[in-house]
Amino acid sequence: MNNLMTREKWQTIKSRYSIYLVLIAMIIVCNLLSPNFLSARNISNISVQISVTTILAFGETILIIGGLLDLSCGSVLALAGVFSVYVFKETGSLSLAFAVGLIVGLLCNFVNGILVRRFSIPAFIATLAMMTVARGIALLFTKGQNIYQIGDYVWFGQGSIGIIPIPVIFMVVIGVLTWYILGHTSFGRSLYAVGGNEEAARASGINIGRIKVGAYLINGIFVGLAGIILMARTNVGAPNSGQGYEFEALTAAIIGGTSFSGGLGTAGGTLAGAFIVGFLNNIMNLAGVDSYLQQVIKGAIIALAVGYDMWAKVNRTRKTLGAAKIPNERKEAKA
Amino acid sequence: MQKNLLEVRNISKSFPGVKALEDVCFSVKEGSVHVLCGENGAGKSTLMKIINGIYQPDGGETLIKGEKVEINSPIRAGELGISMIFQELNYTPEMTIEESLFVGRWPKKKFGQIDWKTIRQKTLQLLKQENLAYDPETKLKDLSISNLQMLEILKAISRDADIIIMDEPTSSITNKEIEVLFEKIADLRARGKGIVYISHKMDEIFRIADEISILRDGKVIETRPKDQFDIDSVIALMVGRALGQGYPKEEVPVGEVVLEVENFSGPTGFSNVSFNLRKGEILGFAGLVGAGRTEVMRALFGLDERFGGSVKVHGAPVRIRNVQDSIKNGVVMLSEDRRRYGIVPIRDVKENVTLASMDQFFQKGRLNAAKERSRVEEICKKINVKMASIDVQVSTLSGGNQQKVVLSKWMLQDPDILILDEPTRGIDVGAKFEIYRLMTNLVKEGKSIIMVSSELPELIGMCDRMYVMAEGGITGELERAEFSQEAIMRYAMNMTRKAV
Numbered sequence: 068m069n070n071l072m073t074r075e076k077w078q079t080i081k082s083r084y085s086i087y088l089v090l091i092a093m094i095i096v097c098n099l100l101s102p103n104f105l106s107a108r109n110i111s112n113i114s115v116q117i118s119v120t121t122i123l124a125f126g127e128t129i130l131i132i133g134g135l136l137d138l139s140c141g142s143v144l145a146l147a148g149v150f151s152v153y154v155f156k157e158t159g160s161l162s163l164a165f166a167v168g169l170i171v172g173l174l175c176n177f178v179n180g181i182l183v184r185r186f187s188i189p190a191f192i193a194t195l196a197m198m199t200v201a202r203g204i205a206l207l208f209t210k211g212q213n214i215y216q217i218g219d220y221v222w223f224g225q226g227s228i229g230i231i232p233i234p235v236i237f238m239v240v241i242g243v244l245t246w247y248i249l250g251h252t253s254f255g256r257s258l259y260a261v262g263g264n265e266e267a268a269r270a271s272g273i274n275i276g277r278i279k280v281g282a283y284l285i286n287g288i289f290v291g292l293a294g295i296i297l298m299a300r301t302n303v304g305a306p307n308s309g310q311g312y313e314f315e316a317l318t319a320a321i322i323g324g325t326s327f328s329g330g331l332g333t334a335g336g337t338l339a340g341a342f343i344v345g346f347l348n349n350i351m352n353l354a355g356v357d358s359y360l361q362q363v364i365k366g367a368i369i370a371l372a373v374g375y376d377m378w379a380k381v382n383r384t385r386k387t388l389g390a391a392k393i394p395n396e397r398k399e400a401k402a
Numbered sequence: 403m404q405k406n407l408l409e410v411r412n413i414s415k416s417f418p419g420v421k422a423l424e425d426v427c428f429s430v431k432e433g434s435v436h437v438l439c440g441e442n443g444a445g446k447s448t449l450m451k452i453i454n455g456i457y458q459p460d461g462g463e464t465l466i467k468g469e470k471v472e473i474n475s476p477i478r479a480g481e482l483g484i485s486m487i488f489q490e491l492n493y494t495p496e497m498t499i500e501e502s503l504f505v506g507r508w509p510k511k512k513f514g515q516i517d518w519k520t521i522r523q524k525t526l527q528l529l530k531q532e533n534l535a536y537d538p539e540t541k542l543k544d545l546s547i548s549n550l551q552m553l554e555i556l557k558a559i560s561r562d563a564d565i566i567i568m569d570e571p572t573s574s575i576t577n578k579e580i581e582v583l584f585e586k587i588a589d590l591r592a593r594g595k596g597i598v599y600i601s602h603k604m605d606e607i608f609r610i611a612d613e614i615s616i617l618r619d620g621k622v623i624e625t626r627p628k629d630q631f632d633i634d635s636v637i638a639l640m641v642g643r644a645l646g647q648g649y650p651k652e653e654v655p656v657g658e659v660v661l662e663v664e665n666f667s668g669p670t671g672f673s674n675v676s677f678n679l680r681k682g683e684i685l686g687f688a689g690l691v692g693a694g695r696t697e698v699m700r701a702l703f704g705l706d707e708r709f710g711g712s713v714k715v716h717g718a719p720v721r722i723r724n725v726q727d728s729i730k731n732g733v734v735m736l737s738e739d740r741r742r743y744g745i746v747p748i749r750d751v752k753e754n755v756t757l758a759s760m761d762q763f764f765q766k767g768r769l770n771a772a773k774e775r776s777r778v779e780e781i782c783k784k785i786n787v788k789m790a791s792i793d794v795q796v797s798t799l800s801g802g803n804q805q806k807v808v809l810s811k812w813m814l815q816d817p818d819i820l821i822l823d824e825p826t827r828g829i830d831v832g833a834k835f836e837i838y839r840l841m842t843n844l845v846k847e848g849k850s851i852i853m854v855s856s857e858l859p860e861l862i863g864m865c866d867r868m869y870v871m872a873e874g875g876i877t878g879e880l881e882r883a884e885f886s887q888e889a890i891m892r893y894a895m896n897m898t899r900k901a902v
Contacts, residue, residue, distance in 0.1 A: 250769070251768055251769045252764065252767045252768065252769065253760040253761070253763075253764040253767055253769075254767065256753060256756070256757070256760055256764075256769075257760070259746070259749055259753065260746045260749065260753070260757055263746035263747065263748050263749050264742075264745065264746040264747065266742050266743050267742065267743050267744055267745055267746050267757075268746065268757070269705070269725060270703075270705060270725060270735070270737055270743040270744070271725070271757040271758040271811065272724075272725040272726045272728075272729045272758050273725075273757070274724075274726065326748075330746065330748045330749060331748060
């Protein structure tokens with residue numbers, strides 16, 4: 068019995084921490100492949116490169132845990148970014164520009180939340196609509212032109228405090244925030260419950276609507292911030308930027324163990340997932356892998372990661388279901 | 403001496419943390435019904451899954467008609483003449499009867515098209531042979547559960563199955579349908595088939611069994627012909643202790659009215675429902691399925707909308723628009739559908755228990771983890787939830803323990819009024835009695851309970867007073883002294899009121 072218990076515990080540990088083991092294995096392999104890999108410079112570069120999608124991925128993690136999703140983040144990021152850059156160019160105020168970026172992100176996601184909550188539009192479709200609308204507004208507003216010469220604004224993407232680049236600081240702050248929200252607040256607890264079983268959460272007195280809109284609002288702030296960083300990094304307010312970022316973000320979250328059926332996922336897992344993708348891109352570049360081939364490999368890895376996750380889950384359930392008693396509930400037939 | 407169709411010898415099976423079966427021997431004779439009973443978690447399902455090839459045993463052997471076989475998949479089991487009818491039937495709603503009868507083994511024509519003509523012929527022949535008047539083109543979604551069951555039996559016959567396993571087939575069909583099923587079972591038995599019948603229901607067991615085996619904690623405790631058992635001995639063997647026929651009911655002085663519901667009407671099908679609940683009282687709600695009991699309770703708890711009516715708690719009118727309002731007023735509800743409204747299966751016990759009382763553990767939104775752990779452990783111990791730790795997923799617990807997790811959740815709220823809708827549905831005898839005892843303790847502490855149940859014996863055993871509902875309205879009110887199955891049924895069938 069004792070032995071069995073430890074085996075069970077070991078399995079829990081394995082399933083909970085396997086993503087970190089993969090990350091460590093990856094670091095070791097990459098290090099063997101390229102001696103430059105572990106240099107402070109390279110690691111710092113990778114961190115800056117993944118910062119934008121990782122911040123988006125934290126937002127997606129929060130949403131997916133709650134049984135939601137955001138396809139619009141790539142477009143909203145561009146919209147928030149160009150507005151923010153515009154405001155900076157008009158006023159010269161960094162703080163005002165920063166605030167505007169966040170507010171645009173918030174507003175768009177408030178709309179997302181309302182569409183999902185009030186009108187019961189599936190998150191996939193509501194945010195798909197937002198994706199098109201936000202991109203359209205960004206293009207309308209800029210007349211399709213990039214905004215150049217953004218001056219001091221670049222600090223958000225290229226500045227650093229000590230040796231640590233600003234985007235990395237933002238990424239870490241957002242990561243810690245996500246970790247805190249998910250694990251240490253009643254909002255986070257409610258979110259897991261809503262994603263795990265919405266009806267049961269409602270029957271336990273949780274205000275489902277507030278949790279869902281709240282999740283979108285948090286995501287909105289993250290997306291707005293990501294927009295600011297991206298524009299600043301690329302020296303330009305580009306209404307066309309961020310296309311396909313929603314999928315990069317989803318990839319990181321999913322590889323990091325966030326379950327698409329809701330109710331499961333962690334900030335640490337998503338960070339690990341983002342780094343795995345980042346390392347993979349980096350090592351493939353260092354190794355000179357054809358960029359088209361890189362896409363194929365990345366796609367295959369998503370399928371593998373999720374496939375493994377599902378397989379492990381089915382296996383686990385089969386074991387535990389056999390061990391525990393199969394619940395025996397049935398509605399009585401209409402008499 | 404009848405021949406053994408199926409025999410398993412010394413079967414053992416372990417899962418991480420649990421020994422599910424230990425040295426189990428079990429056999430089914432030709433032309434007989436062997437009833438298998440035991441509490442949930444005793445190992446019945448595991449044993450059946452081994453026989454059906456879903457699980458592989460760790461040790462022991464299986465013999466079919468005296469020959470040693472290895473059943474490594476349900477397909478193999480089918481080839482060996484074993485057919486299992488699951489408790490929860492899985493079916494494709496849009497399929498027709500004839501399609502489903504031959505699913506996976508449709509006769510083919512030359513170029514691989516399905517030979518519908520042959521299927522129709524065979525189906526009609528089979529229906530005629532079994533004396534069933536179904537139309538082969540009826541879609542499965544239009545069939546009742548009992549008809550679907552009959553179809554499964556038909557499928558078993560068409561596959562020439564000798565051994566038919568039925569897992570609680572009567573748990574969701576009406577009495578009339580049970581009779582039809584039993585006739586069919588008698589017919590199959592007469593034709594020399596061996597039937598394994600799993601059930602909790604004592605009256606049924608004694609009606610159809612030839613032999614009875616009792617499984618407890620993964621071991622076969624006893625196998626005997628039916629006439630060497632009686633109901634009490636079966637129950638005692640199942641739970642491993644004498645339970646006694648009585649309910650753990652204690653008389654508690656009943657106090658003032660704590661809840662008054664007046665003229666409740668709602669879109670879910672109930673109207674003008676008025677009742678009251680007193681302090682220290684267990685108030686029953688009886689009625690047939692569909693009488694509107696659950697609907698009234700859901701509206702009272704703020705889960706469903708209602709048109710009208712008022713609620714008073716402790717004499718003061720309250721507005722209940724949602725579950726939060728209800729909880730604030732000290733009213734909580736345990737739903738009849740545990741999996742849908744009770745638990746969040748993929749989260750752990752701890753999170754499930756604190757789900758409704760997070761404000762106790764989150765100060766200014768920040769979690770006090772130590773306090774949470776100790777409170778949850780304390781309450782789970784009190785309610786006697788059996789689990790490895792409070793960190794295990796709720797989905798891994800048995801039905802009874804899941805129910806206790808939901809109860810723990812509400813206990814943490816320390817409510818004045820508990821609505822328990824089918825609190826003992828689908829849980830084993832031992833856990834049932836624990837829940838009865840808990841109810842008694844709660845009213846002793848001065849709480850009040852509304853108990854909705856479809857099992858008359860437990861209502862009669864536990865309640866102080868009872869309302870009976872029919873067709874969305876209250877048709878009768880009975881004091882404890884007036885309780886009888888007949889009186890309740892009369893109100894439930896609405897026979898006291900002349901039909902308009």
